[in-house]
Amino acid sequence: MDVPKKAELPLDAVFVTHAHLDHSGYLPALYKEGYEGSVCATSVTFDLMSLLLRDALKVQSKRGLKLLFMPHDIEKMERLKRIVRFGEEIEIGDALITVHNAGHIPGAVSFVLEAEGKRILYTGDIKFLDTRLVSGAEPHFKDIDIVITECTYSYKNHPDREKLIDRIREIAQETVYNNGILLLPCFAVGRTQELLINLYDLGLPIYLDGMGIDATEIILNHPEYIKNPSELRKAFSKARKVVRPRDRNEAVHNACIIITTAGMMNGGPVSFYMKKLHNKENCSLVTTGYMVEGTVGRTLMDTGRYIADGLDVRPKMHMEFLDLSAHTDHDHIVRFLEKLSPEKIFLVHGEHNPEFEKELKSMGFDAYSPEMGEKMRV
Numbered sequence: 262m263d264v265p266k267k268a269e270l271p272l273d274a275v276f277v278t279h280a281h282l283d284h285s286g287y288l289p290a291l292y293k294e295g296y297e298g299s300v301c302a303t304s305v306t307f308d309l310m311s312l313l314l315r316d317a318l319k320v321q322s323k324r325g326l327k328l329l330f331m332p333h334d335i336e337k338m339e340r341l342k343r344i345v346r347f348g349e350e351i352e353i354g355d356a357l358i359t360v361h362n363a364g365h366i367p368g369a370v371s372f373v374l375e376a377e378g379k380r381i382l383y384t385g386d387i388k389f390l391d392t393r394l395v396s397g398a399e400p401h402f403k404d405i406d407i408v409i410t411e412c413t414y415s416y417k418n419h420p421d422r423e424k425l426i427d428r429i430r431e432i433a434q435e436t437v438y439n440n441g442i443l444l445l446p447c448f449a450v451g452r453t454q455e456l457l458i459n460l461y462d463l464g465l466p467i468y469l470d471g472m473g474i475d476a477t478e479i480i481l482n483h484p485e486y487i488k489n490p491s492e493l494r495k496a497f498s499k500a501r502k503v504v505r506p507r508d509r510n511e512a513v514h515n516a517c518i519i520i521t522t523a524g525m526m527n528g529g530p531v532s533f534y535m536k537k538l539h540n541k542e543n544c545s546l547v548t549t550g551y552m553v554e555g556t557v558g559r560t561l562m563d564t565g566r567y568i569a570d571g572l573d574v575r576p577k578m579h580m581e582f583l584d585l586s587a588h589t590d591h592d593h594i595v596r597f598l599e600k601l602s603p604e605k606i607f608l609v610h611g612e613h614n615p616e617f618e619k620e621l622k623s624m625g626f627d628a629y630s631p632e633m634g635e636k637m638r639v
């Protein structure tokens with residue numbers, strides 16, 4: 262992924278919608294560049310960012326990549342944090358910012374910025390439908406002039422979520438009863454917890470490996486941001502946590518479900534499991550999330566080849582790539598925009614933005630997909 266262009270300082274404030282690294286990963290670098298102000302986000306977002314940013318730094322260092330920031334930059338961000346809550350209004354100079362649930366992962370928000378007579382909605386990553394983990398975003402915003410919206414899935418609609426969950430439960434039973442292992446690579450934040458909640462009652466052994474363990478503990482410390490904390494607490498307590506290499510070896514010698522990072526299969530414990538399991542016909546691999554082009558998981562999905570850590574193989578495991586997305590889809594985003602009827606729409610965070618821009622224009626919207634680094638005046 263490209264590094265963002267340097268921000269033009271001074272900035273009055275920084276608002277972060279949620280903890281995923283494609284939204285927060287450059288934040289400490291802002292402090293390195295000289296930013297002195299505060300960062301506004303929900304409490305659970307701050308705690309998750311602290312975990313993810315430190316891990317990102319470790320990974321950058323281990324891979325010999327150019328380090329974008331140092332631990333003291335993360336610490337500075339933590340010292341200057343300003344915790345916000347759903348429904349809160351924050352004044353920054355003459356601007357008023359309101360905070361709304363975005364329904365994407367625990368603590369994810371959208372912001373409405375009101376300044377100089379305009380109301381601008383920045384959706385961040387947004388999902389309108391409830392999941393068993395979080396409540397969906399409320400699509401009712403009043404008098405919005407400008408929308409900056411994500412459009413990750415502007416080109417398709419998601420299949421029925423309940424059916425997908427049922428399918429994963431089916432595969433879990435079939436695999437484990439055939440003495441195999443169901444491997445579920447997924448994001449530490451959001452998907453790990455949703456899968457735990459949806460699988461624990463099967464009564465099958467579940468191993469939890471990677472950063473999903475710490476992320477679940479953090480989320481459980483902020484129960485106000487999840488729908489059913491007691492259910493997640495129960496599911497988490499039943500899962501066997503992989504903390505030592507010995508636990509990992511135990512997991513691969515058991516018929517079980519393994520939930521592990523990394524979600525896009527680029528590094529993380531999933532590499533260890535793929536090495537051990539790729540040629541086992543009684544094992545299964547199910548991916549459930551968005552995978553960026555060029556990642557190990559996306560290549561596997563597109564070509565059937567697992568290419569990582571010196572391996573280039575066609576896994577013999579049963580493989581399914583399910584679209585259990587935490588983002589809104591085409592029909593929901595179009596309906597949302599029709600209801601808002603803004604004077605201008607900016608499209609960000611997607612792979613098919615120009616096509617979506619064309620479609621929205623044909624519907625009479627003034628839509629635009631800006632290039633990275635482009636400046637807009639509204």
Ligand SMILES: [Zn+2]
Nearest residue numbers: 279281365386
């Ligand atoms: Zn996200």
